[in-house]
Amino acid sequence: MNKVITKEIDLNGRKLKLETGKLALQADASVVASWGETVVLATVVTQPQVVDAGYFPLSVEFVEKHYAGGRISSSRFIKREARPSEEAVLTGRLIDRSIRPFFPKEFRSEVQVIVTVLSIDQINDPDILGLIAASAALSISSVPWHGPLGVARIGEIEGKLLVNPTIDELVNSNLDLFVASTRETVAMIETKAKQVSDKVIFNAIKEAHASAQPIISLIEEFVKEAGKEKIAYSTLAEDVEEALLKEVKQVTKERIEQALFDEKTAWHDSMADQIKAELTTKYTEVLTPLIISGVFDKVAKEIMNDLVLGQGKRVDGRAMDEVRPIEIEVGVLPRTHGSALFSRGDSQILSVVTLGAPSLGQTIEGMEGERIKRFMHYYNMGINPFSTGEVKRIGPPTRRDIGHGALGEKSLEQVIPTKEQFPYAIRIVSEVLGANASTSQAAICAASLALFNAGVPIEPVAGIAIGLISDPAKPDKFQTLTDMRAVEDFYGEMDFKIAGTKNGITGIQMDTKLEGISFEIIEQSLKQAKAARELILAKMKEVMPEAGKLSPHAPRVEILHIKPESIGLLIGPGGKNINGIISKTGAQIDVEDDGTVMVSGTKSEGVDQAMAAIEGMFKTVNVGDEFTGKVVRLVPFGVFVEIAPGKDGLVHVSEMSTGFVGKPEDVVSEGQEVKVRVKGVDTDGKVSLSMLFGADIKPETERRPARPSGGGGFRPRTSFSDRPRFGGGFNRSGFDRNRGGRPARRSFDR
Secondary structure: OOOEEEEEEEEEEEEEEEEOOOOOOOOOOEEEEEEEOEEEEEEEEEEOOOOOOOOOOOOEEEOOHHHHHOOOOOOOOOOOOOOHHHHHHHHHHHHHHHHHOOOOOOOOEEEEEEEEEEOOOOOOOHHHHHHHHHHHHHHOOOOOOOOOOOEEEEEEEEOOOOOOOOOHHHHHHOEEEEEOOOOEEEEEEEEEEEEEOHHHHHHHHHHHHHHHHHHHHHHHHHHHHOOOOOOOOOOHHHHHHEEEHHHHHHHHHHHHHHHHOOOOOOOOOOHHHHHHHHHHHHHHOOHHHHHHEEEEEEEEHHHHHHHHHHOOOOOOOOOOOOOOOEEEOOOOOOOOEEEEEEEEEEEEEEEEEEEEEEOOEEEEEEOOOOEEEEEEEEEEEEHHHHHHHHOOOOOOOHHHHHHHHHHHHHHHHHOOOOOOOOEEEEEEEEEEEEEOOOOOHHHHHHHHHHHHHOOOOOOOOOOEEEEEEEEEEEEEEEEEEEEEOOOHHOOOOEEEEEOOOOOOOEEEEEEEEEEEEOOHHHHHHHHHHHHHHHHHHHHHHOOOOOOOOOOOOOOOEEEOOOOOOHHHHHHHHHHHHHHHHHHOOOOEEEEEEOOOEEEEEOHHHHHHHHHHHHHOOOOOOOOOOOOEEEEEEEEEOOOEEEEOOOOEEEEEEEHHOOOOOOHHHHHOOOOOOEEEEEEEOOOOOOOOOOOOOOHHHHOOOOOOOOOOOOOOOOOOOOOOOOOOOOOOEOOOOOHHHHOOOOOOOOOOOO
């Protein structure tokens, strides 16, 4: 029987426990991590590559299970978990970006890390626990991984930083900062913030680093008991003869420099693959594609380091803190609700905004339950291979597309007006038409401009990416690069994306190829990004100083409020009332549980009519009020008169004339306008009317004149019902057996 090894600490008042030796024993390593009642299982499996992929084949999957939250999917047709949700993809990417730099560059065996959520307590978020579990599993595995990593989340409420806040506390937090750290450095940053200052962000990063240290210590203790011997691997120098390696390096250098400084053709994503393919063909009999790839990356890195750190130059001749030329155009598409074209150097983004009724928000189903998202941002590059001048098969959105779309969404979400301020569902699609690094941040700029063009009142947001070149032999020697190009991204060591407004930061995503970066690098990056952000915002303001008018092609949305207990009256039996308004006006009506009613439509007259009908239905009327209304329905005992859109009342036959009225049609006809007076309003809001005024008004004690021959008339009533209600004392004819043949009293509802 396997030995079960357990280690635990108190983490922010909740027990954090790591356990191995009990579950998933055929994996190379498995760890069950629990924090409170949130539990995840992390497994690590490795195997040699069958075919050389030309890159390190690491895959990280975050698997959500509905049973973890005690839920059965609300889908009518699919009850088992299918493809990963967007949240699962994003969490998988977050873990991947944190752990990837800590694998040796020469190690090329396939590695798969799977984090499965087994239980969730709605207090402790499984994303932070998932990274802890993955870090622990890799640390005790046979895979050569230079961990462990610790992690912490920081919130901010009323100027006070919160370490590892609960899920509920994050709802009211101005900051959600997720940081993965080593003992000395910061490995990964993911942030969304409500326009928080750079200083607060920097202090929060330092707080997160300090708070992650107990987790690192816990994993180190765990490894002492549960750790396996690491797999051996060979280095490039061991695999290739020195003379051959020298020759290949020289050929590679010449080919890279030729492409790197080609003024006619910009370096793009596929350029490295083209050069590697040429070299592989040239040396196919003596070197494998894997070795060629290793040589290429090493030489390219040396060239970039010498250029930036040795000569103080950039590939395109810009200053280290200089932003590429910016071009902006808004309203580029005639029929869309809002559009903008944003170009920064060779990166070009077209963002398009679509506005819709609030009910068109996206329903998100997950382990925790369901929620509605009314603001959506999508990023498309994978389906636009022309953006890098390549020929590729078009498929569904890639994990990268999903990640970049979510980064833009979280960066813009902080400035989107509330539903009360701007009652629309908002969908943005950012199409990458040209790609040369920093496209996700260009998409934020384009989307912000498109929102302005669509008439959405926001504080504009701009984004920029900061790169890094450093000297491996001298860690203190580094250069941060504002608005890096693709080649500076590929052969640099950091991608630090920072978005925000003039007031502060709204979104951050930082990952690095190094085993973490220093606080000095972080501080310098924040400083350069702020200057660049302010410059871009100024350029955007020149073109679009304020939000424009709502597009005539956008739907119009109006909001009104009724009492929650009156919702049933608006809807009516079987939806009769609300569907009647919808069919008559063509407007869409959405009702929320708190009594908020949203009326939307592409035709203003239809929206106006629907609003008038609803307002009329709930218009307060008082006894004595006078109206000129239209007769809408005749019944044997009177007529219904519409006194306001959606609101009518009953004129009983006894209130239609001073004399006897046998049939209502003897006095009025349907569609006729008549003057009426409010005679009474009951507790349900039902209105009784009278067509008698002045001296003709009958005293309440005066009975209706008897019919000339046989049978009594109906008594006046102030409360009416749609259907006659017969009590047990009535016979089928509706006459009370105990009242000498007088008609039964009936109640009708409008």
